[in-house]
Amino acid sequence: MASITLNHLVKKYGDGFPAVNDVSIDIADGEFIILVGPSGCGKSTLLRMIVGLEDITDGDLLINGTRVNDKAPRDRNLAMVFQNYALYPHLTVYENIAFPLRLAKGKHSDEEVDRLVTEAAATLELTDHLQRKPANLSGGQRQRVAMGRAIVRQADAFLFDEPLSNLDAKLRGQMRSEISQMQRRLGVTSVYVTHDQTEAMTLGDRVAVLKKGELQQIASPRELYEQP
Ligand code: ADP
Ligand code: ADP
Numbered sequence: 500m501a502s503i504t505l506n507h508l509v510k511k512y513g514d515g516f517p518a519v520n521d522v523s524i525d526i527a528d529g530e531f532i533i534l535v536g537p538s539g540c541g542k543s544t545l546l547r548m549i550v551g552l553e554d555i556t557d558g559d560l561l562i563n564g565t566r567v568n569d570k571a572p573r574d575r576n577l578a579m580v581f582q583n584y585a586l587y588p589h590l591t592v593y594e595n596i597a598f599p600l601r602l603a604k605g606k607h608s609d610e611e612v613d614r615l616v617t618e619a620a621a622t623l624e625l626t627d628h629l630q631r632k633p634a635n636l637s638g639g640q641r642q643r644v645a646m647g648r649a650i651v652r653q654a655d656a657f658l659f660d661e662p663l664s665n666l667d668a669k670l671r672g673q674m675r676s677e678i679s680q681m682q683r684r685l686g687v688t689s690v691y692v693t694h695d696q697t698e699a700m701t702l703g704d705r706v707a708v709l710k711k712g713e714l715q716q717i718a719s720p721r722e723l724y725e726q727p
Contacts, residue, residue, distance in 0.1 A: 501563050501576075501655035501688050502528045503549065509557035510544050510712075518544045520712040521558070531682050531689045535699040536709035542692040543660060545709070549690060550658050551575050562655065578649035579658045586633040586644055593629040596620065596647040619650040622684070638670050639677065646681060656688040663698065675701060700724065 503526040510519040519541040526532050534542045547553035549560060551572035559566050567575055578599075586595050596616045600607045607615070620626045623643040633641055642662065649657050662678070663671045679702050682689050693699055699706050700720045707717040716723075 500528050500686070502526060502561075503656060503688060503690070504561035504564075505545075505549070505558070506561065507558035508545070508548060508555060508560065510541070510548060510553065511556045517556070517712050519548065522709075522712075522714045523558075524707055524714065524717060526688060526690065529686045529688055530705065531679075531691065531703045533699045533703035533706045534690065534692045534709060535694065535696070535706055536715075538694060540709040541712040542694075542709055546579075546658050546660055546690060546692050550577050550579050576652075576655045577658055578652045578654035578656070579660065580645050580649050580662050581660055586641060588633055591630050591632060592620075592625060592636070592644050592647075595633065595644050596625075596651055599648055599652045615651045615653075616647075619647040622650065623647050623681075638666050639674055642666075642674050643677070646678075650685070654687070656690065657682070659689065659691040661693055662691075663693075664695070671695075671698075678702065 505522055505524045508519055508522045509517055511517045522545060524532070534545060536542055544553060548555050551567070551570060555568050560568050562575060587598065590598070593616055596619055597612050600612045600615060620629055623646060625640065625643055625647060628636060628640060633644065636644070645662070659678075663674050666674060675698060691698070691702060700723070703720065705717055705719055706723055708715045
């Protein structure tokens with residue numbers, strides 16, 4: 500688990516207008532924070548800076564108080580859950596969940612992989628589906644496999660990049676409550692990017708509203724809701 504501190508973060512692509520402009524947010528250990536705003540406001544860029552897939556132009560990024568600006572993604576111990584799930588169609592659910600552990604060569608014994616995958620599958624109610632392929636799963640089950648991958652890595656934080664935007668409205672509602680329950684059960688620090696107001700107002704402990712790269716406001720859903 501981790502606290503994440505964004506300290507005056509700036510991202511410039513080339514010499515244009517900054518995609519992220521002086522954004523500061525203190526994310527507490529175990530907090531579920533939403534980054535919301537219209538397309539192009541800098542949400543994904545900010546998330547990618549946190550995970551380490553995008554260089555930071557200026558400012559500091561701290562994880563548990565340690566500056567990680569120059570750390571490679573693999574040394575940040577954060578898990579990203581992608582929009583398209585990025586599941587491997589030819590692998591079973593078991594192997595899809597185990598995949599990040601197999602990548603980390605020599606680090607995990609087969610017994611340990613088995614234990615971590617079995618535990619994650621139980622948490623996600625996927626135990627009966629471990630030998631199936633992604634094509635034979637529902638959208639919600641695929642989403643849970645994607646989360647399983649994040650869980651087995653025992654990451655300090657989960658980063659969600661619009662994970663529900665490919666789903667129909669009904670499934671989106673269902674997955675919204677699943678993600679919310681999962682986050683609370685695991686108590687893991689989460690940063691969740693969306694352009695969907697409903698997700699923003701129902702999922703998180705706090706909502707950070709971005710506009711043109713700048714942090715417009717940050718407040719609990721209740722505070723935002725009660726604003727005149
Ligand atoms: P959002 O996720 O809120 O839609 P992005 O973070 O994708 O916003 O983009 C923020 C701004 O940065 C946009 O103006 C976008 O065009 C620009 N941008 C994003 N990625 C790149 C890139 N690789 N090169 C240049 N400009 C980019
Ligand atoms: P490599 O440099 O080994 O070819 P990558 O740069 O894609 O591979 O990833 C190396 C490691 O960085 C991964 O094993 C993973 O721990 C971490 N990593 C890469 N992308 C992400 C991501 N989107 N979310 C979380 N961690 C990532």
